Amino acid sequence: MSLTWSHAFVNVKHLEAMVDFYTSALGFHVNDRADGVAFLSQLDDEHHQIALKEDANQGAETSRVGHFAFRIDSLEEVKELYNALSARNDVGKVVPITHGNTWSIYFHDPERNGIEVFCDTPWDATQPFAESWDPNLSREELESYTTSLIKERGDLKPNPRTHVEFGRV
Numbered sequence: 001m002s003l004t005w006s007h008a009f010v011n012v013k014h015l016e017a018m019v020d021f022y023t024s025a026l027g028f029h030v031n032d033r034a035d036g037v038a039f040l041s042q043l044d045d046e047h048h049q050i051a052l053k054e055d056a057n058q059g060a061e062t063s064r065v066g067h068f069a070f071r072i073d074s075l076e077e078v079k080e081l082y083n084a085l086s087a088r089n090d091v092g093k094v095v096p097i098t099h100g101n102t103w104s105i106y107f108h109d110p111e112r113n114g115i116e117v118f119c120d121t122p123w124d125a126t127q128p129f130a131e132s133w134d135p136n137l138s139r140e141e142l143e144s145y146t147t148s149l150i151k152e153r154g155d156l157k158p159n160p161r162t163h164v165e166f167g168r169v
């Protein structure tokens with residue numbers, strides 16, 4: 001298993017000013033934006049390199065880190081990591097969440113920084129999108145479950161990342 005960097009999810013006090021800075025000063029574009037979260041990227045095949053969530057009430061003692069996110073290659077590796085981490089007592093509860101375009105697990109490192117590890121699904125999905133998923137499902141069952149969630153929100157479209165990298169639609 002190897003992890004590659006994907007994105008940071010950061011809590012911010014002033015969303016408008018932060019989005020303006022990241023777009024006008026650093027050249028990011030906004031891919032999706034809803035419910036106080038803006039998803040920014042400069043890459044066609046990475047939905048967000050940074051996500052900014054407005055949390056105007058956070059105090060100085062509150063971490064700005066929502067989570068750091070790493071990609072791994074396969075669903076099997078996500079499931080294996082879920083099982084391995086769930087057996088540990090230093091990471092708290094491991095929570096499986098699908099964003100439609102990912103099958104993710106969330107947990108805290110031993111100092112309670114949020115970590116997401118995910119693999120891509122074959123599909124695109126408008127964000128924010130967060131639903132639980134069951135790591136005990138087979139790939140076939142999980143694909144059926146996930147596509148039905150995406151179809152509730154709109155059309156099924158290929159994930160540009162998996163489409164480009166693996167030729168899968």
Ligand SMILES: [Fe+2]
Pocket residue numbers: 007009067069116
């Ligand atoms: Fe994330």
